[in-house]
Amino acid sequence: MADNEEKQETEAEAAKTTSAGGESPAQSAGGRGGGKGGRGRGKGGKKRDDRRGRDSDMVENVIFINRVSKVVKGGRRFSFSALVAVGDQKGNIGVSLAKANEVAEAIRKAFERAKSNMVKVPIENGTLPHDIVGEWGAGRVLMRPAAPGTGVIAGGPVRAVLEAAGVTDVLTKSLGTNNPINVVRATMNGLEELVTAEQAAEERGVSAETLRTHRG
16 A cells, blocks of 8 residues: 555655656657757758768769669679769869669769869860860760850750859750760860860971961
8 A cells, every 4th residue: 555655655755746848768868869869860960961962063974874784694683884974164174984783883983983084175265265166976066155144045954064063154066876875985085085265286397376366
């Protein structure tokens, strides 16, 4: 009987404490656990924020995703290929094609390869220094400088590469196949062949001002 009375008194005190804004021992333990969980999520969120901060200056464009199949004994084995472009919009650009069993994994692999194989292309006032025709296989892409305000006049694959590189004004025309892989490779070939007036002047042994005068 005494034990029952003591138990009732304890429960009454616990109810008063809870109604007054306190916590029971179980709730306190749960709160500490939740606090740890919250801190854990906070750390995880911080890592994601740091990663986004690191890559915030990188533009990542998925250009083309294709499902490919391989015929094996017993049927077909399907996988996915992803063509992507990565750039910092300051003249550094990289493209890559990767394959995996899942779409997300193929895109991740392609981005990693593109970031590790970036090249520097010359950009002057948001456009190209001169006309160029890039070629790769059956793909041919013509690229011409444009006046400020023109914008990127290009198709999907070419636009993805030029915007990632930081080109804001350009005129382009695809002259060959419309295969995205060949078009992107041809675009990269043309960008890699670009030279500035200073580089051309150094090769010819004259001043850059002389070249600009003759061009004008």
